[in-house]
Structures are given as structure tokens and as C-alpha cells.
Amino acid sequence: MSKNSSSSEVVTIRFSGDSGDGMQLTGGQFSDNTAIFGNDLNTLPDFPAEIRAPQGTLYGVSSFQMQFGSRNIYTAGDDLDVLVAMNPAALKVHVDDLKEHGLLIINTDNFTPKNLKLAKYEENPLDDSALDKKYRVIKVGMTSLVTEALKDLELTAKEKARSTNMFALGLLYWLYERDMQTTINFLNKKFKNKPLIIDGNVKALKTGFYYGETIEVVKTTYRVDRAKYESGEYRNIMGNQGIALGLLAASHCNDIGLFFGGYPITPASDILHMLSNYKSFGVKTFQAEDEIAGITSAIGAAFSGRLGVTASSGPGIALKGEAIGLAIITELPLVIINIQRGGPSTGLPTKTEQSDLFQAMYGRNGECPCVVVSATSPSDCFEMAYEASRIAVEHMIPVLLLSDGYIANGSEPWKYPDVKELPKFKFNYAVENSEDFNPYERNPETLARKWAIPGFKGLEHRIGGLEKADKTGNVSYDPDNHHLMTQKRQEKVDIIANFIPDATVLGKTSGKLLVIGWGGTFGSIKSAVVKAQEEGLSVSHLHLKYINPFPKNLGEIILNYDKILIPELNMGQLLTVIRAKYLVDAQGYNSIKGKPFSSNEIFEVIKKHLED
Amino acid sequence: MTETIQLTKKDFSSDQDVRWCPGCGDYVILAQVQKTFPNLGISKENIVVVSGIGCSSRFPYYMNTYGFHSIHGRAPAVASGVKLSNPDLSVWVITGDGDAMSIGGNHFIHVLRRNIDMNILLFNNRIYGLTKGQYSPTSEVGKITKSTPMGSLDHPFNPPALAFGASGTFIARTIDKELKHMGNIVAESAKHIGTSFVEIYQNCNIFNDGAFSNLTDREVKSDNVIALEEGLPMLFGKEKDKGLILDGPNFKVVNIGSDYSIDDLIVHNPKDRNLGLLISEMTYDENLPVPIGIFYKEDKPTYDSMMIDQINKAKEKDIDLQSIIKGSNSWNVK
Ligand code: SF4
Numbered sequence: 010m011s012k013n014s015s016s017s018e019v020v021t022i023r024f025s026g027d028s029g030d031g032m033q034l035t036g037g038q039f040s041d042n043t044a045i046f047g048n049d050l051n052t053l054p055d056f057p058a059e060i061r062a063p064q065g066t067l068y069g070v071s072s073f074q075m076q077f078g079s080r081n082i083y084t085a086g087d088d089l090d091v092l093v094a095m096n097p098a099a100l101k102v103h104v105d106d107l108k109e110h111g112l113l114i115i116n117t118d119n120f121t122p123k124n125l126k127l128a129k130y131e132e133n134p135l136d137d138s139a140l141d142k143k144y145r146v147i148k149v150g151m152t153s154l155v156t157e158a159l160k161d162l163e164l165t166a167k168e169k170a171r172s173t174n175m176f177a178l179g180l181l182y183w184l185y186e187r188d189m190q191t192t193i194n195f196l197n198k199k200f201k202n203k204p205l206i207i208d209g210n211v212k213a214l215k216t217g218f219y220y221g222e223t224i225e226v227v228k229t230t231y232r233v234d235r236a237k238y239e240s241g242e243y244r245n246i247m248g249n250q251g252i253a254l255g256l257l258a259a260s261h262c263n264d265i266g267l268f269f270g271g272y273p274i275t276p277a278s279d280i281l282h283m284l285s286n287y288k289s290f291g292v293k294t295f296q297a298e299d300e301i302a303g304i305t306s307a308i309g310a311a312f313s314g315r316l317g318v319t320a321s322s323g324p325g326i327a328l329k330g331e332a333i334g335l336a337i338i339t340e341l342p343l344v345i346i347n348i349q350r351g352g353p354s355t356g357l358p359t360k361t362e363q364s365d366l367f368q369a370m371y372g373r374n375g376e377c378p379c380v381v382v383s384a385t386s387p388s389d390c391f392e393m394a395y396e397a398s399r400i401a402v403e404h405m406i407p408v409l410l411l412s413d414g415y416i417a418n419g420s421e422p423w424k425y426p427d428v429k430e431l432p433k434f435k436f437n438y439a440v441e442n443s444e445d446f447n448p449y450e451r452n453p454e455t456l457a458r459k460w461a462i463p464g465f466k467g468l469e470h471r472i473g474g475l476e477k478a479d480k481t482g483n484v485s486y487d488p489d490n491h492h493l494m495t496q497k498r499q500e501k502v503d504i505i506a507n508f509i510p511d512a513t514v515l516g517k518t519s520g521k522l523l524v525i526g527w528g529g530t531f532g533s534i535k536s537a538v539v540k541a542q543e544e545g546l547s548v549s550h551l552h553l554k555y556i557n558p559f560p561k562n563l564g565e566i567i568l569n570y571d572k573i574l575i576p577e578l579n580m581g582q583l584l585t586v587i588r589a590k591y592l593v594d595a596q597g598y599n600s601i602k603g604k605p606f607s608s609n610e611i612f613e614v615i616k617k618h619l620e621d
Numbered sequence: 622m623t624e625t626i627q628l629t630k631k632d633f634s635s636d637q638d639v640r641w642c643p644g645c646g647d648y649v650i651l652a653q654v655q656k657t658f659p660n661l662g663i664s665k666e667n668i669v670v671v672s673g674i675g676c677s678s679r680f681p682y683y684m685n686t687y688g689f690h691s692i693h694g695r696a697p698a699v700a701s702g703v704k705l706s707n708p709d710l711s712v713w714v715i716t717g718d719g720d721a722m723s724i725g726g727n728h729f730i731h732v733l734r735r736n737i738d739m740n741i742l743l744f745n746n747r748i749y750g751l752t753k754g755q756y757s758p759t760s761e762v763g764k765i766t767k768s769t770p771m772g773s774l775d776h777p778f779n780p781p782a783l784a785f786g787a788s789g790t791f792i793a794r795t796i797d798k799e800l801k802h803m804g805n806i807v808a809e810s811a812k813h814i815g816t817s818f819v820e821i822y823q824n825c826n827i828f829n830d831g832a833f834s835n836l837t838d839r840e841v842k843s844d845n846v847i848a849l850e851e852g853l854p855m856l857f858g859k860e861k862d863k864g865l866i867l868d869g870p871n872f873k874v875v876n877i878g879s880d881y882s883i884d885d886l887i888v889h890n891p892k893d894r895n896l897g898l899l900i901s902e903m904t905y906d907e908n909l910p911v912p913i914g915i916f917y918k919e920d921k922p923t924y925d926s927m928m929i930d931q932i933n934k935a936k937e938k939d940i941d942l943q944s945i946i947k948g949s950n951s952w953n954v955k
Binding site for chain 1: 635637664665666667668669671672674681682684685686687688689690691692695698699700701702703704705706707709710727728731928931932934935936938939940942943945946947948950951952953954955
């Protein structure tokens with residue numbers, strides 16, 4: 010192994026194969042096992058938008074990457090230490106990401122003339138010594154070994170071949186000295202009513218494991234030591250899971266019903282799936298006829314005293330725009346979640362991007378300011394979903410929570426909270442039968458209006474999308490009133506800065522360069538900045554979770570650095586907002602390739618900015 | 622939910638000035654609804670009136686109940702959220718032909734399909750009033766308006782037929798001028814458990830005056846309208862001398878007298894699906910009278926009640942939040 014990868018502190022591996030090869034499941038199993046083993050980790054699933062892309066093609070390749078190790082891990086890793094390639098197309102697409110002398114594990118059974126042709130190989134790369142020169146290659150006929158091992162089971166040839174992914178997993182478990190039990194438990198649960206399938210998969214898993222043990226080809230085993238964590242209770246969590254749990258906790262711990270209205274869309278649908286399993290907590294999920302009905306039903310629910318939530322991705326949020334305006338003028342508590350993906354239009358449904366910040370900030374008719382917060386990692390999703398809910402009900406305002414495809418499907422260990430210790434929301438309920446009730450009278454500190462819910466006696470009132478008269482909420486076309494209400498809606502957003510935490514800097518609080526990021530780029534920026542700091546460079550990192558309004562101290566912090574760098578997976582959206590707001594000559598670094606930054610890439614940019 | 626104090630029409634009138642054009646059919650509908658509500662046995666705070674956009678959609682502002690004037694076409698979806706959040710509420714949707722049949726067509730069909738317990742009153746004036754007179758999805762072919770100077774080309778929707786096709790469980794029609802009839806139909810629709818749909822022919826005296834005059838003018842209306850009553854033969858005409866029989870699969874008008882007697886006429890049964898379909902389809906047939914009354918009704922479980930059933934069933938398992946947060950694969954770091 011090269012010097013670079015011989016350090017067993019951190020390892021990056023990638024499973025890749027055809028979309029039908031079960032790579033996501035294999036990767037998910039390996040990451041759960043890794044987390045329980047006690048490594049820190051970060052994952053990056055990547056799959057085609059087509060559910061069943063034609064077999065064997067380059068665009069049908071699905072992969073699951075993961076970085077794990079004994080120190081803190083912030084990204085899914087850049088260059089690979091291990092690549093598992095289940096077919097020629099996977100090899101073609103991914104092999105260049107493998108480090109020199111990295112471990113390349115290949116299922117040779119799939120290197121048929123047909124597959125080679127589909128992968129656009131003129132010659133079989135396995136026949137060529139180039140691979141062996143550059144990498145440490147393990148060629149295994151996985152499918153035939155599995156088929157042989159399962160010959161006594163009454164399964165079809167297809168069913169036998171399908172457990173080949175378990176062979177690959179077993180081999181990796183052996184390589185990293187893991188216990189197979191978590192996966193055996195998983196298989197027992199998943200195929201509860203299909204004992205033969207369980208048998209087949211477990212056998213395939215063990216065959217892979219023992220293959221590693223027996224065959225001489227694999228000479229070294231690796232052991233990555235456990236990471237040092239703060240003490241506490243941990244689990245592995247995916248971003249969308251974190252959001253669903255955060256919403257559930259917000260509802261349950263604050264005794265407010267949760268209503269979720271949504272329409273299926275990649276990569277947000279999992280939130281709907283997960284919440285629909287929490288009916289025992291009274292959670293109501295409504296799969297609406299379209300995106301607009303998703304949000305408007307949630308608005309109806311908010312009017313009726315529930316925490317109204319909708320979730321979508323960019324195209325769906327575009328459809329919801331008018332309704333977001335309605336929620337803003339009716340001043341109802343609503344959480345709108347955008348799991349960003351590549352745009353414009355249908356764009357790249359399964360790839361990540363940060364290009365909906367402008368949409369969140371400005372994408373509506375009229376002067377229509379919306380609170381915008383953002384999650385930085387899978388485990389942060391819980392906290393930010395809880396926060397978004399808190400702000401929505403305490404301030405009687407819609408809150409847009411931004412996540413992205415990388416965070417949504419990625420996973421990492423999460424030190425989960427004791428639910429009894431979660432902060433309690435302060436509600437603004439109106440008092441029944443109050444003589445002088447006015448729907449648009451405001452709390453002097455938050456400017457929130459009172460929540461008078463249908464069923465409350467003596468508070469019957471009407472709200473709607475027409476401009477409201479101050480206090481009474483009656484329809485008003487008065488010019489001065491419109492100006493006043495426009496200001497109030499803005500002020501109501503701005504004032505939230507008094508109720509959110511200050512921004513914090515990772516590193517020195519002044520210096521030559523401050524790197525500002527938001528959302529899913531957290532890991533790559535942080536790794537790059539830490540590396541630069543270790544090399545003695547004067548650079549710090551600030552990752553924004555609150556974007557509208559910004560934390561109160563942001564302007565001051567910015568003044569303490571000579572230069573500001575804002576890397577984003579868009580054309581410079583936060584950059585524009587920050588330049589406009591603070592009149593600072595911040596510089597952007599932008600990439601729109603549907604994938605996260607690599608930390609090396611950011612590191613190089615940091616160096617360049619410090620040299621100039 | 623029954624009030625001990627008997628409410629009156631006044632209790633349901635808000636303090637806002639009504640701003641429809643003088644003479645608009647919406648006034649009488651408002652008055653009739655305000656008159657009907659006190660008799661529903663539902664207290665004011667438990668009633669929510671939701672609307673979309675259009676002349677009719679100003680309605681909630683004039684009702685002294687909870688009200689929500691939402692955005693164009695979306696009232697059924699907003700109302701779905703209201704009802705599902707609190708099934709104890711009596712939820713009303715006020716909409717128009719543009720609002721429900723055009724921009725909100727999708728929500729309209731889906732709420733009917735789900736059978737969420739709410740009442741939809743569609744004021745059909747066959748024109749866009751608020752935007753000043755374009756043809757609507759219920760305007761007749763060839764309608765000359767500002768946007769169709771040579772006449773409109775599209776075929777109109779027949780709202781009850783659309784509701785029928787969307788699996789509506791209560792489908793009815795009434796006319797703004799028929800006050801008593803309207804009151805009865807609105808009250809019946811409130812009683813129905815499930816989505817009730819009532820089309821109200823409404824005269825827009827500014828942009829489409831007289832659209833329904835053949836159904837409302839004293840001299841001709843009896844010959845052009847048939848009021849359907851459960852259990853009664855399908856009889857109409859000024860002299861009550863005409864009726865409907867089935868001629869093969871179709872309705873046919875016959876004269877009562879030498880060839881036919883009342884006993885030959887079809888007796889209206891709103892629970893009969895086949896009949897419901899035929900009645901819904903009658904509207905644009907020039908050889909047949911225009912039906913009003915309850916076309917069809919059906920008892921069917923509502924989405925809201927089934928949602929509650931699922932939640933109650935799920936609650937039988939006692940799962941605590943902490944264990945969900947913990948998940949099935951957690952570990953402890955010392
Ligand atoms: S435009 Fe027509 S429908 Fe609208 S208020 Fe005037 S008369 Fe009524």
C-alpha cells in the first residue's frame with residue numbers, strides 16, 4: 010500500500026455495481042456495522058435517477074462511498090483506498106478515483122463480452138496488466154462462488170446470483186475484522202417470512218468472509234481503530250431520518266399535533282415515508298394530489314392548530330411558491346423543507362446541489378421575506394428540524410429548512426439527545442372569549458400574532474391572502490397600511506436574530522482568511538480548514554445554519570479577516586447575499602457537478618487565496 | 622356540539638360590508654346559508670368556511686365563523702388540512718366555476734375521491750366575474766367574451782357529471798332564485814357524512830346576465846327545470862303534465878295523458894348509481910329538462926374517519942419517543 014493509505018486512521022471505500030446489484034443496501038450495512046464498531050464515518054450514496062436503468066450500462070452504475078476512521082470524519086472521503094467493482098461499467102466509471110496501490114476488488118463473473126461492450130471496453134481490462142501495475146487487484150468470481158455455495162438451497166439461479174452483494178460485504182467485513190452479526194440480524198428481520206432467502210444471503214455473506222480468510226490472495230487485513238468520541242449514546246443516522254425524527258420530537262415534546270402534507274419527489278420522499286410510520290404519536294401524514302395541495306393542506310392544518318409541515322425538492326418548492334406567500338401573509342406556523350437537488354427544471358434528481366438558496370430567499374411574488382435555516386450534516390438535521398419548528402410556532406411564521414441530496418442520503422454517527430431535555434416551545438395561543446381579540450395584534454418582542462384556532466369560543470375570525478389591516482386583520486386596500494404591513498412582515502423576520510444563537514468560528518476569531526459555508530459542504534470545508542490550520546495557515550471556518558436572518562454577530566466577525574472565501578455548490582448565491590448585506594469583497598469558489606466538494610479541492614483553493 | 626342557545630341568522634353575519642355588485646346572485650346565497658346555519662345544531666366556533674379566489678370566494682369574510690380566504694383553486698386542499706387536523710369541525714368550501722373547474726380542478730376531483738367530510742358549494746355563473754368577463758370552463762361553446770371575440774371553442778364541464786366521475790358521494794344542484802330549495806339542499810348537504818357537492822346556478826348580472834333565465838323566468842322555468850325528490854316520480858311542467866321515462870338506456874320526455882300515466886314515470890332514487898349517472902349527464906341535452914335536487918348520494922367511509930381509525934390502531938402499540946430516537950442499532954461510548 011502507498012504511504013498515503015497505509016495509515017489505518019482513516020479509510021475510504023466505495024462499493025459500485027449495477028443498479029440492480031444491491032450496492033446501496035451493501036453500503037448501508039457496512040456503514041451501520043462501522044458505526045456500531047465505533048468508528049466515526051460519513052457516507053455518500055450515488056445512484057442513477059432511473060429506478061431500473063438498463064443493466065450493465067455506464068449510466069446504470071450505482072455506488073455507495075464511505076469514509077470511516079478513528080478520528081473525526083467530516084466527509085465521505087476524496088480518493089479511495091478500496092474500490093469494489095461488481096461489473097465492467099462500475100470499474101470504468103470509478104477506477105480513476107482509486108489511489109495508486111489501492112485495493113481493487115472485482116467480480117470477474119460479470120466481465121462477459123456483452124457487459125464489456127456495454128461498458129465500452131474494447132478489450133477486457135482484466136486481461137491487461139495495467140490494472141495490476143497500478144492497483145492491488147483481487148479478482149474473484151463472486152457469482153460462481155456464491156452459486157456453488159448455495160447449490161443445495163431450493164432457490165432459483167437468479168435468486169442465488171442476487172446474494173452476490175453479500176459475498177462482497179462478507180469479504181470487506183473480513184478485511185476490516187468485523188463481526189457479521191449486525192447484518193445477519195438485519196437479514197433475519199428483512200426477510201422474516203422467507204427463510205430460504207435468509208439462508209442464501211447469510212451463506213453468501215459467510216462465503217465472502219471465509220473466502221477472505223482462506224484464499225491467499227488477500228495478504229493483509231486492516232484494522233481501523235475505534236474513534237474517540239465524547240461519551241454518550243450514539244446511533245447512525247441519515248439526513249432525512251434526522252428531519253423526520255426532529256419533527257416528531259418537536260410535535261411530541263411540545264404537545265402539538267404534527268400534520269405533514271406532501272407529494273412524492275426525489276430526494277425528499279423518505280420524510281413522508283418515515284413520518285407515516287409514527288401514527289402512534291398521532292402524526293397525520295397526507296399524500297396529496299400535488300405539491301400545491303401538499304403545502305395548502307399543511308397551511309389548513311396550521312390554521313387549525315397543528316404544526317403544519319411540507320417537504321419537497323426544488324421543482325416542488327417552485328410550485329409551492331404562491332402558497333408560501335399565503336402562509337407569510339396569514340402569519341401561520343409552517344415548516345417547509347427543501348431537499349435540494351441539481352436544477353434547473355427536473356435537472357439532476359438524485360444529485361446534490363445548493364442552488365435553491367435564492368429560491369428560498371426571494372422566490373415569491375411581492376415583498377415576501379421568509380425565514381431560512383439550513384442543516385449542515387445528517388446528524389444536524391434533527392436539531393434544525395426541531396429549530397425550524399420552534400421558530401415557526403414561537404414566531405407564527407413559515408420557516409424554510411434547506412437540506413440537500415448529500416445530507417439526505419448520507420449517514421454519520423449521531424449522539425442522540427435525551428428527549429426530556431429538549432427545549433420547550435413558547436406558544437402564542439389566544440385566550441377563548443377574550444373581549445378585545447384582534448387576529449393581527451402582535452407580541453411586542455417577537456411581533457408574532459396570536460394563534461386563535463377553530464374550536465376556540467368567541468374568537469371567530471377570517472384570514473386570507475388579501476392585505477390585512479393592522480391589528481384587526483380585516484381586508485384593507487389602504488396605501489399606508491400596506492406599507493406598514495410590508496415593513497412588519499420584514500421586521501418580524503429580522504427580529505428572529507434576537508432568538509437564535511450567535512455564529513461561531515472554528516479556529517482563530519481573526520486572521521487572514523475566513524471560509525464561510527452553509528449546508529452540506531460542512532465536511533469538506535472543515536476537513537480542508539483543519540488541514541490548513543495544521544500546516545500553520547491563518548484560516549478559520551464559519552458554517553451558517555441561520556441564513557435569514559443571519560446571526561447578529563456575523564457582520565462583526567467578517568470584519569476581523571482580511572479575506573472572505575465562500576465555497577458553494579452553486580454559482581455564488583450565499584456570496585451574493587453576503588456581499589449585498591455586508592458590502593464586503595468576498596470571493597466565491599463554485600462547482601456544480603452534482604457532487605460534493607472534495608476537501609483537497611477546498612484545501613488547494615484556501616492555499617491559493619492565502620498566496621495571492 | 623349542540624348549542625343550548627338557539628342561534629339566528631344575525632349570529633352568522635360578520636361586521637364586514639358585503640361588496641358584491643348590487644343584484645348579484647351571491648347575495649341570496651349568502652342570506653340563505655346564514656339562515657340555514659343556525660339550524661344545523663353546530664356552534665359557530667366549530668364552523669370553518671374556506672374559499673379560493675373569485676367573486677364567490679369573498680364569502681367567508683361575510684360569515685361570522687372561522688374563515689379562510691385562500692388562493693386560487695386551492696380551497697379543497699386547505700379545507701382538507703383543516704378537517705383532517707380537527708375532524709370535529711364542520712368545514713365548508715365556497716368556490717366558483719373558474720376556481721373549482723379550472724385552476725383547482727385537480728383538488729376538486731381528489732377531495733371527492735377521498736370523501737373527506739366537508740361541504741362544497743360551487744357558485745356556477747358560467748363566467749369569470751372578478752377578472753371582468755372572460756369565458757369560464759362552464760360557459761357554453763361559442764361564448765363571445767373579451768378573450769373570445771369570435772366565440773369560445775372549448776366544450777363546457779358539467780360539474781355534477783365531473784363530481785360523479787370523481788366518485789362523489791353527495792351530488793346536488795340548486796338555483797340562486799329558488800330560495801327554499803337552496804336552503805333545503807344546503808341543509809341536506811350538511812347532514813351528509815363525506816364530501817357533499819352542491820352546484821348552485823348563480824346569476825352574474827354584470828358579465829353574464831340571464832345565463833339561467835330559461836330556468837328562472839316564471840313563464841318558462843317549470844317547463845325547463847325538473848326538481849327531483851326522493852321517492853317521487855320525475856314529473857315537471859307548468860301543468861305537471863310532463864315526465865321522464867327510460868327509453869332504452871336514455872331518458873325521454875313524455876306527456877301525461879292518453880299514452881302515459883304518472884305510474885309510468887321513473888321514481889327518483891338518489892341511491893341508484895345508474896340513475897345518478899344519467900341525471901348528472903342530463904344538463905346539456907336540449908330535449909331534456911335541467912335537473913335540480915339531490916342527484917346522488919352514497920354512504921361510504923370517509924378519509925378522515927379512516928385516518929383516525931388507523932391512528933387509534935397504531936396507538937394500541939405503546940412506543941415511546943426515546944426508543945424511536947434511539948433506533949435499533951445504538952451504542953454507548955464511555
Ligand atoms: S361580477 Fe358578477 S359574480 Fe361578481 S359580484 Fe358582480 S355580479 Fe356577482
